[in-house]
Amino acid sequence: xxxxxxxxxxxxxxxxxxxxxxxxxxxxxxxxxxxxxxxxxxxxxxxxxxxxxxxxxxxxxxxxxxxxxxxxxxxxxxxxxxxxxxxxxxxxxxxxxxxxxxxxxxxxxxxxxxxxxxxxxxxxxxxxxxxxxxxxxxxxxxxxxxxxxxxxxxxxxxxxxxxxxxxxxxxxxxxxxxxxxxxxxxxxxxxxxxxxxxxxxxxxxxxxxxxxxxxxxxxxxxxxxxxxxxxxxxxxxxxxxxxxxxxxxxxxxxxxxxxxxxxxxxxxxxxxxxxxxxxxxxxxxxxxxxxxxxxxxxxxxxxxxxxxxxxxxxxxxxxxxxxxxxxxxxxxxxxxxxxxxxxxxxxxxxxxxxxxxxxxxxxxxxxxxxxxxxxxxxxxxxxxxxxxxxxxxxxxxxxxxxxxxxxxxxxxxx
Amino acid sequence: xxxxxxxxxxxxxxxxxxxxxxxxxxxxxxxxxxxxxxxxxxxxxxxxxxxxxxxxxxxxxxxxxxxxxxxxxxxxxxxxxxxxxxxxxxxxxxxxxxxxxxxxxxxxxxxxxxxxxxxxxxxxxxxxxxxxxxxxxxxxxxxxxxxxxxxxxxxxxxxxxxxxxxxxxxxxxxxxxxxxxxxxxxxxxxxxxxxxxxxxxxxxxxxxxxxxxxxxxxxxxxxxxxxxxxxxxxxxxxxxxxxxxxxxxxxxxxxxxxxxxxxxxxxxxxxxxxxxxxxxxxxxxxxxxxxxxxxxxxxxxxxxxxxxxxxxxxxxxxxxxxxxxxxxxxxxxxxxxxxxxxxxxxxxxxxxxxxxxxxxxxxxxxxxxxxxxxxxxxxxxxxxxxxxxxxxxxxxxxxxxxxxxxxxxxxxxx
DNA sequence: GCGGTTTCCTTCACGACCCGAACCAATTCG
DNA sequence: CGAATTGGTTCGGGTCGTGAAGGAAACCGC
Numbered sequence: 001x002x003x004x005x006x007x008x009x010x011x012x013x014x015x016x017x018x019x020x021x022x023x024x025x026x027x028x029x030x031x032x033x034x035x036x037x038x039x040x041x042x043x044x045x046x047x048x049x050x051x052x053x054x055x056x057x058x059x060x061x062x063x064x065x066x067x068x069x070x071x072x073x074x075x076x077x078x079x080x081x082x083x084x085x086x087x088x089x090x091x092x093x094x095x096x097x098x099x100x101x102x103x104x105x106x107x108x109x110x111x112x113x114x115x116x117x118x119x120x121x122x123x124x125x126x127x128x129x130x131x132x133x134x135x136x137x138x139x140x141x142x143x144x145x146x147x148x149x150x151x152x153x154x155x156x157x158x159x160x161x162x163x164x165x166x167x168x169x170x171x172x173x174x175x176x177x178x179x180x181x182x183x184x185x186x187x188x189x190x191x192x193x194x195x196x197x198x199x200x201x202x203x204x205x206x207x208x209x210x211x212x213x214x215x216x217x218x219x220x221x222x223x224x225x226x227x228x229x230x231x232x233x234x235x236x237x238x239x240x241x242x243x244x245x246x247x248x249x250x251x252x253x254x255x256x257x258x259x260x261x262x263x264x265x266x267x268x269x270x271x272x273x274x275x276x277x278x279x280x281x282x283x284x285x286x287x288x289x290x291x292x293x294x295x296x297x298x299x300x301x302x303x304x305x306x307x308x309x310x311x312x313x314x315x316x317x318x319x320x321x322x323x324x325x326x327x328x329x330x331x332x333x334x335x336x337x338x339x340x341x342x343x344x345x346x347x348x349x350x351x352x353x354x355x356x357x358x359x360x361x362x363x364x365x366x367x368x369x370x371x372x373x374x375x376x377x378x379x380x381x382x383x384x385x386x387x388x389x390x391x392x393x394x395x396x397x398x399x400x401x402x403x404x405x406x407x408x409x410x411x412x413x414x
Numbered sequence: 415x416x417x418x419x420x421x422x423x424x425x426x427x428x429x430x431x432x433x434x435x436x437x438x439x440x441x442x443x444x445x446x447x448x449x450x451x452x453x454x455x456x457x458x459x460x461x462x463x464x465x466x467x468x469x470x471x472x473x474x475x476x477x478x479x480x481x482x483x484x485x486x487x488x489x490x491x492x493x494x495x496x497x498x499x500x501x502x503x504x505x506x507x508x509x510x511x512x513x514x515x516x517x518x519x520x521x522x523x524x525x526x527x528x529x530x531x532x533x534x535x536x537x538x539x540x541x542x543x544x545x546x547x548x549x550x551x552x553x554x555x556x557x558x559x560x561x562x563x564x565x566x567x568x569x570x571x572x573x574x575x576x577x578x579x580x581x582x583x584x585x586x587x588x589x590x591x592x593x594x595x596x597x598x599x600x601x602x603x604x605x606x607x608x609x610x611x612x613x614x615x616x617x618x619x620x621x622x623x624x625x626x627x628x629x630x631x632x633x634x635x636x637x638x639x640x641x642x643x644x645x646x647x648x649x650x651x652x653x654x655x656x657x658x659x660x661x662x663x664x665x666x667x668x669x670x671x672x673x674x675x676x677x678x679x680x681x682x683x684x685x686x687x688x689x690x691x692x693x694x695x696x697x698x699x700x701x702x703x704x705x706x707x708x709x710x711x712x713x714x715x716x717x718x719x720x721x722x723x724x725x726x727x728x729x730x731x732x733x734x735x736x737x738x739x740x741x742x743x744x745x746x747x748x749x750x751x752x753x754x755x756x757x758x759x760x761x762x763x764x765x766x767x768x769x770x771x772x773x774x775x776x777x778x779x780x781x782x783x784x785x786x787x788x789x790x791x792x793x794x795x796x797x798x799x800x801x802x803x804x805x806x807x808x809x810x811x812x813x814x815x816x817x818x819x820x821x822x823x824x825x826x827x828x
Numbered sequence: 829g830c831g832g833t834t835t836c837c838t839t840c841a842c843g844a845c846c847c848g849a850a851c852c853a854a855t856t857c858g
Numbered sequence: 859c860g861a862a863t864t865g866g867t868t869c870g871g872g873t874c875g876t877g878a879a880g881g882a883a884a885c886c887g888c
Contacts, residue, residue, distance in 0.1 A: 028875075045836055054876050059838055061875095085835025086883040171794075180794050188794050244663070251761030258758040261791045263751045265679065273791045277751075337677045337691075344672040345759060347665030377675045377687045380585075380595055380602050442846075459865055468847050473867055475846095499864025500854040 014040030015119025016219050016405070019227050019246045028053060029061050030413035036071060036091050037118065037409075038224075043088030062091060070097055070117075070412055093118045098162035098408050101150055101202075102401025103143060104209065104394075105129065105168040105184060107236050112146050113397040114154035114161070115405060119220065123154025124394050133186045140199045147200055158201070165205045165403030166196065167212030167396055169237065174207050174250060183236075205403040209396060210239025210257075211248060213354045216399030218243050222352050222387050230348040230384075232259065232339065234355040234363060238280050242346055259342070260284065264334055282334040283363060285310055288327060295323035314360050328360065332368040339368075340375035343384050354389045356396075364388050428454030429533025430819075432638045433660045442467060443475050444827035450485060450505050451532065451823075452638075457502030476505060484511055484531075484826055507532045512576035512822050515564055515616075516815025517557060518623065518808075519543065519582040519598055521650050526560050527811040528568035528575070529819060533634065537568025538808050547600045554613045561614055572615075579619045579817030580610065581626030581810055583651065588621050588664060597650075619817040623647070623810060624671075627768045628655025629662055630813030636766050636801050644762040644798075646673065646753065648769040648777060652694050656760055673756070674698065678748055696748040697777060699724055702741060709737035728774050742776035750782045754789035757798050768803045778802050 016038045026034075028051070035050050036042050042050075048058045065071040072094045095116035103112045110129055114122040127146050130138050143166070151160060170182025177193025179185060197204040207215070214231040217223035223231070227246045233239040238260030242249040251257055260280040261273055268277030272286060281287050292313040316324035339351060353364050364386070373383045389395075432452045440448075442465070449464050450456050456464075462472045479485040486508045509530035517526045524543055528536040541560050544552050557580070565574060584596025591607025593599060611618040621629070628645040631637035637645070641660045647653040652674030656663040665671055674694040675687055682691030686700065695701050706727040730738035753765060767778050776782070783800050790797045803809075 043836075055837065056839080056877080057875050063838095084833075084885050086837075086885095088836060249658070251759075257761070258791065262755040262758050263678070263789055266747060266751060275789060275791065277789075333680060337680060341676040341755075344676050345665075347671070375677055375689060375691075377672065377689065457865075469866065470848080470868080471846055477867095498856045498862075500866075502865060 014038050015224075016402075017224060017246050019225065027414055028057060029065065030409065032058060032061050033065060033070060033093070033409060033413050037093045040118075041074060041090040041092050043090055045088055047091070065413070068412070069094055095120060097412070099154070099156050099160055100401050100404035100408055101147060101161045101164045102212075102397040102399065102404060103146060103164060103166045104212065104397040104400055105139075105143075105166065106209065107169070107184065110142065110146055111394050111397045112150040113394045113401055114150050114156055115398070115401045117405070117408070119405065121394070121398070122156065123150060123152075124397075125149035125153050129184075134184055135186050136190060136192075136195055139185070139192065140195060143196055144199055161200070161202050161404075163203045163205065163404035163407045164196070164200055165207065165212070165400035165405075165407075166192070167207050167209040167400035167403075169209045169235070169239070172206050172208040172211075174205070174211075177204070177206055179206065203404075203407060205400075205407055207400060207403055208239065208241075209233070209235070211241045211250070212399035212403070213239075213396050214241025214243060214248060214399065215402045216395050217352050217354065217389070218246075218248065219402040219405075220398055221395075222350075222389060226349050228347075228349045229352060230342050230346050230350075231352045231354055232342065234283070234353065236286070237284055238338075240342065242348070244346075259338065262338070262341070264337055279334060279338050283331045283338075288313065288331060288360070291327045292324070295321070295327055310360065328363070332363055332365060333371060335363050336368045336371035336375060339372040339386065343372070343376055348384050350384050351386045352389055353386065354395070356390075428452050430633050430638075430816075431660050433641050441828060442471060443479065444823065446472060446475050447479060447484060447507070447823060447827050451507045454532075455488060455504040455506050457504055459502055461505070479827070482826070483508055509534060511826070513568070513570050513574055514815055514818035514822055515561060515575045515578045516626075516811040516813065516818060517560060517578060517580045518626065518811040518814055519553075519557075519580065520623065521583070521598065524556065524560055525808050525811045526564040527808045527815055528564050528570055529812070529815045531819070531822070533819065535808070535812070536570065537564060538811075539563035539567050543598075548598055549600050550604060550606075550609055553599070553606065554609060557610055558613055575614070575616050575818075577617045577619065577818035577821045578610070578614055579621065579626070579814035579819075579821075580606070581621050581623040581814035581817075583623045583649070583653070586620050586622040586625075588619070588625075591618070591620055593620065617818075617821060619814075619821055621814060621817055622653070622655075623649070624653025625655045625662060625664070626813035626817070627653070627810050628657060628813070629816045630809050631766050631768065631803070632657050632660075632662065633816040633819075634812055635809075636764075636803060640763050642761075642763045643766060644756050644760050644764075645766045645768055646756065648697070648767065650700070651698055652752075654756065656762070658760075673752065676752070676755070678751055693748060693752050697745045697752075702727065702745060702774070705741045706738070709735070709741055724774065728776075731776065742774065746776050746779060746782040747785060749777050750785035750789060753782075753786040753800065757786070757790055762798050764798050765800045766803055767800065768809070770804075 014037065016034055031051055032047055035047050044055065044058045044062055048055045062071060071091050074090045074092045095118040097117045099114055099116055099122060101112060101114050104110060106129060108129055110127050112125045116122055125146055130142050151158060168182055168184060171180040173180055177191060179190045179192050181188050193204045193206050210233045213233050217231050223229050223243055228244050231241045240257050240259040242257060261278045263277040264279050264282065265277040269281035270276055271278035271281035289309050292309050296312060296316065313324050313327065317328050342351060369386050376383045428451065430448060430452045445465055446461055449461050458469065458472045458476055462469045476485060485505050488504045488506045509532040511531045513528055513530055513536060515526060515528050518524060520543060522543055524541050526539045530536055539560055541563065544556050565572060582596055582598060585594040587594055591605060593604045593606050595602050607618045607620050624647045627647050631645050637643050637657055643657050645655045654671050654673040656671065675685065675692045677691040678693050678696065679691040683695035683701065684690055685692035685695035703723050706723050710726060710730065727738050727741065731742050756765060787797045
């Protein structure tokens with residue numbers, strides 16, 4: 001910091017996992033690129049130290065990457081230059097090398113975000129979700145329209161996105177690019193990646209929305225410096241994602257981890273999946289809503305639907321309405337039970353709660369966290385801390401965009 | 415099979431994972447060795463095809479491994495020689511290259527098994543567990559005594575074991591070689607691997623007993639040809655292990671997956687861990703026993719303890735005793751709930767039930783499996799099949815020995 | 829200002845690893 | 859017996875990454 005230099009490129013703060021993935025035999029070229037991206041502005045010497053490789057290799061490969069237009073040397077020193085000796089030259093990802101998009105489909109609205117290769121947001125867009133369950137054509141149309149909006153917002157022309165990541169609820173076969181089942185879709189086993197890829201003119205990567213949220217934490221959020229953590233998402237349903245050894249874990253079959261339908265009660269409450277005792281049937285918004293209708297009887301019930309109803313319930317509970325409060329209290333207790341099960345089965349270093357619908361803070365109040373702690377057996381170690389990330393809108397789309405970033409990176413760095 | 419040749423070495427059936435581990439950057443030397451061990455008797459051409467490497471590399475590295483005494487060429491053709499062309503030369507692991515031992519410590523009895531490098535059992539030994547919780551000296555003494563027994567049974571001299579694997583209940587830090595907590599030990603955070611290693615004169619690898627059982631399935635059992643499966647163990651408590659991408663998964667903190675203490679009921683039955691609603695509190699033997707005392711009132715209750723009591727309960731249930739039957743029925747239903755949760759969270763290709771104490775078949779009857787299926791959401795795919803492996807005695811010790819085998823292999827093949 | 833020191837980066841020769849192509853070897857088929 | 863077929867080996871070469879040596883750019887003390 002011994003001199004101030006105006007940067008020609010905006011200084012990226014870095015994105016992507018900050019720690020190297022365990023057991024990943026990635027080529028050194030890519031490892032170097034990812035290290036630079038993770039750090040934002042990193043010198044060659046730092047790269048060599050971080051990856052434990054010789055400076056010679058770093059020089060050779062960075063000049064290669066610079067020549068290929070993936071990295072660049074920036075003015076100004078790296079974060080903490082030593083006071084003596086030759087000052088380091090900061091390397092950074094060349095942001096303009098490519099642009100990617102992330103789409104997030106949900107039952108309410110779809111959001112999209114455009115990123116440069118440094119992970120900086122170039123623009124955002126949002127549209128209401130098409131009503132009802134969709135056929136393939138409807139999905140394609142809506143996705144193309146949203147991407148066109150995004151292109152305008154981010155000043156990216158058509159065909160301007162090198163890759164598009166898509167996150168949607170349901171059972172998504174990520175490697176196969178197919179959606180085994182989704183509440184948004186009419187058809188089972190839809191090869192959506194191919195369909196959208198043809199329509200959008202760019203390779204499309206699919207992922208379950210909870211997994212996309214997990215990627216968002218890993219790439220841009222609270223998980224960047226944690227190697228092992230779980231993300232629990234509260235949206236229309238309940239989902240979760242797991243990062244182990246700094247990489248996203250996908251279930252054996254490539255499908256997501258269906259936390260919402262794990263059973264927390266024999267012969268319990270009825271879930272929309274038709275079974276009884278699912279966690280969702282106690283904590284999801286539709287579960288709260290059906291109890292709200294009972295609790296708020298006598299109020300202007302007929303007029304309140306969906307989110308309105310829940311907001312009213314929430315207000316009543318805060319105001320001390322006993323029935324309303326008991327609804328949230330029970331939901332919170334089941335939430336604690338579920339979180340303790342996650343901690344016991346996955347042993348994460350931390351648990352992150354994420355989702356747009358986390359405004360009902362009784363689901364993650366101090367009492368809930370405290371109850372979770374009580375439910376954990378004493379392992380001699382502190383229980384995993386629980387962090388709340390009630391990020392707004394585009395975060396999940398950014399997670400989907402991370403898929404695209406990863407894909408472009410792999411293609412570019414062999 | 416066109417000619418019969420007497421083998422100088424016993425023909426090994428092969429051991430170890432039959433499929434290559436995903437994302438494992440193991441050196442080709444080791445990959446070749448492991449491929450040969452997995453297949454038992456494999457030709458160079460088959461190795462090259464299986465690993466998708468050039469025959470040239472296989473030739474070079476196998477001659478290297480043969481010279482080092484790790485592999486050998488055996489007489490007789492490999493399993494299915496083509497009818498035409500030069501007949502293949504079968505390669506096999508040289509069984510005598512080293513011997514390893516596996517120890518399994520439990521609350522009742524300790525078992526041990528000696529293996530050669532081909533995974534063949536050279537001998538077994540068993541001793542009653544030392545009573546009560548042990549200090550470090552007691553563990554060392556008992557382990558050394560059992561290993562001496564094993565040496566005699568397997569005709570292996572002292573210092574004859576190249577490595578020793580140990581499986582024990584509790585929270586085991588495998589990479590660190592420490593036991594964070596175990597019901598068998600007095601002390602927390604005991605660096606047992608170092609202590610035993612010094613005493614036994616060989617490198618010692620520790621693992622949670624359920625994880626060892628999972629390794630046993632992966633190396634010798636039903637998991638050899640499955641890349642993704644879960645193992646649920648029913649012993650004094652309930653444990654589980656998970657194989658993903660053909661390798662054992664360890665929790666974020668390196669500790670096991672505490673299935674037995676996941677909560678299946680808010681404010682449920684009291685568990686020995688002090689919490690309420692743990693799965694163990696419904697299905698473990700001590701949980702059954704305490705209900706048995708109630709159910710069998712009027713019988714010769716005073717005389718029946720432990721296993722006797724449960725055997726009587728089991729007999730009564732089979733004979734139609736209503737209270738006895740209801741105990742097992744409830745336990746079975748919670749078992750089904752737990753299995754469905756495992757399937758939902760880990761999405762394994764199959765679930766294997768293992769353990770010496772699985773003689774109470776109501777815990778894994780057809781009704782239980784059927785109930786598990788009903789509890790799973792319809793993913794459009796068949797639910798994971800459940801296999802029962804009520805193997806006797808030394809299997810868990812073999813899983814521990816697999817740890818040692820793996821360690822020796824890694825040391826030998828760089 | 830000017831060597832000495834420190835840190836960063838580059839150059840260059842080399843070794844480890846694995847591959848492709850060509851070739852030899854051992855068997856069956858016609 | 860030659861052709862075909864399959865298994866295994868030899869050999870030159872490419873890629874990747876290293877260690878050692880040295881040049882480059884700053885600071886320090888005189």
